[in-house]
Amino acid sequence: MITNEFASAFVTDWIESWNTHNIKKIMAHYADSVSFTSPFIMELKHDPTGAISNRNDLEAYFVQALTKFNDLYFELIDIYLSINSIIIQYKSVNNMIAAEYMELNENGKIVRVTAHYSKRN
Structure with a gap:
């Protein structure tokens, strides 16, 4: 189970x-x-399905995103916990509110992410 202490440090x-x-x-x-x-x-335009299923492509996508959004800065709003997952809510690029569902393995590493965005600002 994910503890409050682990979640806080991780996030x-x-x-x-x-x-x-x-x-x-x-x-x-x-x-x-x-x-x-x-x-x-x-x-x-990294993948038309909106999904990435391997670490190398994920890193390439992240590098592409950091290049496009060179002023990227996240501001934490809240953290939600469950047994083996965390949802991180934060202010993202272009004042979008993001919520990412992250499922973690037994080593505390992310194995699944579903990112959600709102245009609220």
């Missing part, structure tokens, strides 16, 4: 990794076997 490091645009630190949060879905995948 703080995840946000900091993105805000410093440190791709190695970002990727350190993800397992070797990962499934990632996001409407931004289609928007960036």
Whole structure:
């Protein structure tokens, strides 16, 4: 089960990794076997299905996103916990509110992500 302490430390490091645009630190949060879905995948024309199913493509997508949004900065709003998953709600690019469902493995690495966005600002 994910504890409050683990979730807080994990999310703080995840946000900091993105805000410093440190791709190695970002990727350190993800397992070797990962499934990632996001409407931004289609928007960036990385994959027409909006899904990525391997770590190498995920890293390439993240590098592409960091290049396109070179002023990317996330602002944490809230964290939601379950047994083996976390939802991170944060302010994203273009003042969009994002909520990412992240399923973690027994080593605390992300194995599945579903990203959601709202145009609320």
